[in-house]
Amino acid sequence: MFNKRVGIEYWPVLRQLTGSDRLGRGKAARSKDTDALRARTGQADRVVESVCPYCAVGCGQKVYVKDEKVIQIEGDPNSPISRGRLCPKGSASKQLVTSPGRQTKVLYRRPHGTDWESLDLDEAMDMIADRVVDARRSGWEDTYEGKPVRRTMGIASLGGATLDNEENYLIKKLWSALGAIQIENQARI
Amino acid sequence: MAECHPVGFQWVMEAKARGAKVFHVDPRFTRTSAVAHRHLPIRAGSDIVLLGALVNHVLSGGHDFREYVLNYTNAASIVGEDFRDTEDLDGLFSGYDAEKREYDPTSWAYQNGDAQAAAGARDEAKTDDDRSHEHGPGATFEATPSQTGHAPRRDETLEHPRCVYQILKRHFARYTPELVEEMCGIGPERFAELADAIVANSGRDRTTAFVYSVGWTQHTVGAQYIRTAAILQLLLGNIGRPGGGILALRGHASIQGSTDIPTLFNLLPGYLPMPYAHEHEDLDTYLERAAGDTGFWGNKRAYMVSLLKAWWGDAATADNDFCFDYLPRLTGDHGTYHTVLDQIAGKVKGYFLMGENPAVGSAGGRLQRQGLAATEWLVVRDLNLIESAEFWRNSPEIAAGETSPEQIATEVFFLPAAAHTEKDGTFTNTQRLLQWHHKALDPPGDARSDLWFIYHLGLRVRERLAGSTDRNDRPIQELTWDYPVEGPHDDPSAEAVLAEINGYDGDGRPLSGFTALKDDGSTSSGCWIYSGCYTGGVNQTARRRPGPEQSWVAPEWGWAWPANRRILYNRASADPEGRPWSERKAYVWWDGEQWTGHDVPDFEKTKPPSYEPPEGATAQDAIAGTDPFIMQTDGKAWLFVPKGLVDGPLPAHYEPQESPVANPLYAQQDNPARQLYPRRGNRYHPAGSTVYPYAFTTYRLTEHHTAGGMSRFLPYLSELQPEMFCEVSPALAAERGLTNGGWATIVTARTAIEARVLVTERMSPLRIQGRTVHQVGLPYHWGTSGVVRGDSANDLLPIVLDANTHIQESKAATCDIRPGRRPQGAALGALVRRYRRQAGIPED
């Protein structure tokens, strides 16, 4: 039931009788799929140099992309840190980025809501911006115990250790300019 | 290290194959122990006893690397007469204020040190914050580089009774192998084997390395653990040399980067301190407090002004103090744990979680979720629907019937994040190496990078405040926020951001490095220590010259801060005259005209070893040609810390907040400066409690990643460690009726959780103070979401913090363990209350 219809040239016994594989356990037994087998990395449209997103060892990764999909992630042998090797988490990177369980849509939970609702990204960004402006104002302190502080205690932020330096930089820059000081990440933990 | 950094561990295996001896000190026998030469099971929370005994072994045996110690450390410095040690005051250093629970460090200064830069100046930073008495000094001290300059008096014979060397000797004299046996559970033979190996493997020809992770930091004495190791390594001459060091293995791809360019309340980029609130503070007074005038911190004005120029551009001028006033001010500890308690108190309206899952990953899980539930609105950016996004519908508190979605008012936005393959950017790894990862493809659906999010949020907020005339809105109106965008989603260019971090000269050309920074506003740099990462307009972090085509230092792979140096303070790899300590350990050296070697010298290239600073010199000019520790005001490594730590100039052993035993060394049981939060939901166990008789420690497994957001949602990782479990010794299993593969309930004053049981000889009961102490091992990866689910170990922990770092003690606490699954519903709370009553702990 799993056999595909194939041409007579793939019929093992014939090849067995006519070829060098008299027991029909090797060359004569090869199927069409087997003959067509190639490593999928060879078919990638591009191979992109990356870094493992898990721990801080910083193993080199190569990301293989075909038809705008990641088809493989593996270690970069050129890396003097990792020499092409990856741990189980690094080896699972492809599942991290391609897993069907990954959330790709904005979700919204209204106060006291019992379920998620969908929300347009643009609308969500506007709603968040409104809330930032409002929380910043309502938590604003010009002074604390008589000393100037010019800050807001209305907004806090946690996260950064899994993000890029450039992202942390803009987070710190924007929040500080807004007067928010409660900016933290996993390094505190 | 094999458990959590397996690929980095290949180098340990490589070293082992070449003859290195590997010791593994850990409460549990782990995958690291399995391939180490020796595993030393230790009682969690007793490491300063072990490390202190090693220091004592080195000092009392005369094993220190004398030439290194004399020239490169402050061993010869003489401390003032007012200093009193823990050995004199039964566990307290001089300067302790019992009511405020904090130290005044004035008496720790060098003799006549008051003439030196501003010792004690930071005391002005103290506020009368009403919370501080309860929380300890961490709430009130500025975390700044210390400012004590050169010690005015030294005794090169190291015999003066108040020289640092003699103080150390006396301080550690009671840290003996016998104490190690009594407190750590490590016998004298095992200790001798370790001590002998370390001594034999240190000196001119050999170096020893220490590797640690959060097993050292997550204690109420965490910073002092690492200090003890630093003292040991300095005495043995193992810092700044190849194969030496104290290496922090960090657990997130860019947690080093998020410390350097800090999403941390108390820091600005490049370890400049965030300003604290003072009356009439300007840039000058801030800089006076921020760091010393000698050593490379002496250029602090150039670093700070360049940062302000990067942020506020043309608006930042000499006339307006470069917009220094635009920075908000601190008034105490604003760390994440403080914020959570403020959330519960209703003080924090909005909260952003970006790639972090505190509902599972932070200590005191119930308080964490209570904080989320008390927040008005919450934005979660992640790849998966983590517990911190879904707490309002699946938290343990909902399962227990304590609350319900209808009762939780938090408005939650879940914004899907882009993965590392879907954005450009740099991670800074655990060895300070910046590595660029290239975007491979666009993120799916609504997923966006955090760079996109923060940039576009900034645009929208600026739009809303564009017309405001409120002076408080000027920092956001005048902020430089103009990045080129690319791609279908208008992603800001990460390379442009990196270039801003690197900095520009007055003509808009990328800077070559931090030494090019000016204090007059003519240069800009978003993080001075990263300056040079984009030198010549070339992204140095994207360099990937294959390892085999380079020297073993591999300087052309990525870019390390500062200045692409791979080993910090590597001037110490040469002797005072600039010659390698030995051929075998040659790294950088003076060739008669300049410093050269395998790495970028961490020293001014043409400063000869013979250089003596002239009177009144500042910044690097004040550092002698023989002083390798160029960030220190005196160029020396500090065995004794006269300024900069809030809990003492030397490490002393204190028991964890929750300990099964009493501290035999001092009447002072715990770190007197630790930050305590005795309150509802955060009750502590008394020391030696018979109700919570067992020690427990938390940890990670190879197969998962911290709070599980990047592992528990993946079938390939989840199947490898599918369930929350606890590890117990056969003796403890017998004592409590636990069976392998069965269930156990672990109880603390905070809550009770359940776990499957692994009974294993890898857990060793220890003989401590003449009695058996059992330890329970608890991985902390699980929560209520994901492919595999289970109770969270962090729910068991209280919030109690190291006062220097504001990091929680999650590596040592106490508990009870009993067979069977935990009660469900209201019965769970009843069980926890019953235990609290038995232990005499105040009711919640």
Added chain:
Amino acid sequence: MSDSLYGPLHDVAEDAGYADPPARAGFFTDTSVCIGCKACEVACKEWNAIPDDGFALTGMSYDNTGQLGASTWRHVAFIEQSRPREVGDGDGGTRWLMASDVCKHCTHAACLDVCPTGALFRTEFATVVVQQDVCNGCAYCVSACPYGVIDRREGDGRAWKCTMCYDRIGDGMEPACAKACPTDSIQYGPLDELRERARARLDELHAEGVAEARLYGEDENDGVGGDGAFFLLLDEPETYGLPPDPVVTTRDLPAMWKWAGGAAAALAGCVAVSFLGRR
């Protein structure tokens, strides 16, 4: 003929009909440097798109995969050993053995010999691979394997096992497990070279006083003619769940064929004619 089914065989690929084949490929798994990280298990699954194998804690140390099977082609065994001791002794007697098991790619592979459809075949690298476009799920191979490696996947029915990443090695790449392995516990290469390396490593360990170190599956005089994937172990094979003396289950096939040969040839002829007729 007997050479092809039992005993040492030096030209495994030639014997399977390949003229001038590449060097026989193999795995050498040095368990003395295994850290039990399971990168091999995950890398294998990612490359070969193998489904997960269930989410149950076994209670057997850190091993939650249990054994090799249709959806687990690399399996890391964890064996905890200790000697009795008193409280306070520490754990001087504790050993935690870890070993990544895999299909042995036997010189004489019974799975292949019994496969009635030709789904299992010998590659030019002398490895043994199931062709999924041919396998009909009869499961003869499952009971034939002396190591209990090959297995049918539930819901799919076909037999699956390690291919030594036939697609990768055909393109000059390393198998996924060997490439990922952080400590080089899994080494891939020409079998002859691996055997030499393994013997040198064994000598090294013996010199260090690790007397219990031994090679497993390296001896071409063993019951399967030697394995293409062999191991350095630190204890008896049984400790790791490996059969101490595996024998190819088709060892006696030649004798049987002597009796059945004529009938088989006639039958094959009939089948050939009928197939040609249907074309």
